[in-house]
Amino acid sequence: MLGIAAAVLFFIAFLINAADISTxxxxxxxxxxxxxxxxxxxxxxxxxxxxxxxxxxR
Incomplete structure (x- = not known):
């Protein structure tokens, strides 16, 4: 479950970086x-x- 959460966080970081979203x-x-x-x-x-x-x- 933590591996999936890490993948989601990496994807969010990628979107923030790729779309050049100002946060x-x-x-x-x-x-x-x-x-x-x-x-x-x-x-x-x-x-x-x-x-x-x-x-x-058993």
């Missing part, structure tokens, strides 16, 4: 890209995968 200082394409990289790093680290220490009963 405020906190919502620039670079900041959105850095948030996407953070979410992607969390995804690669395994946060939010749901495969924790759950025991499976």
């Amino acid at each position: 405020n200082d906190t919502f620039t394409s670079t900041n959105v890209m850095l948030i996407g990289l953070t979410v992607l790093a969390l995804h690669v680290a395994g946060v939010g995968t749901g495969w924790g220490s759950r025991s499976r009963r």
Whole structure:
């Protein structure tokens, strides 16, 4: 799920940069890209995968 969120954030950053949309200082394409990289790093680290220490009963 975090991988999909990162892809969406990268796409939003691309649209802001490609369309040359003027935004405020906190919502620039670079900041959105850095948030996407953070979410992607969390995804690669395994946060939010749901495969924790759950025991499976059969």
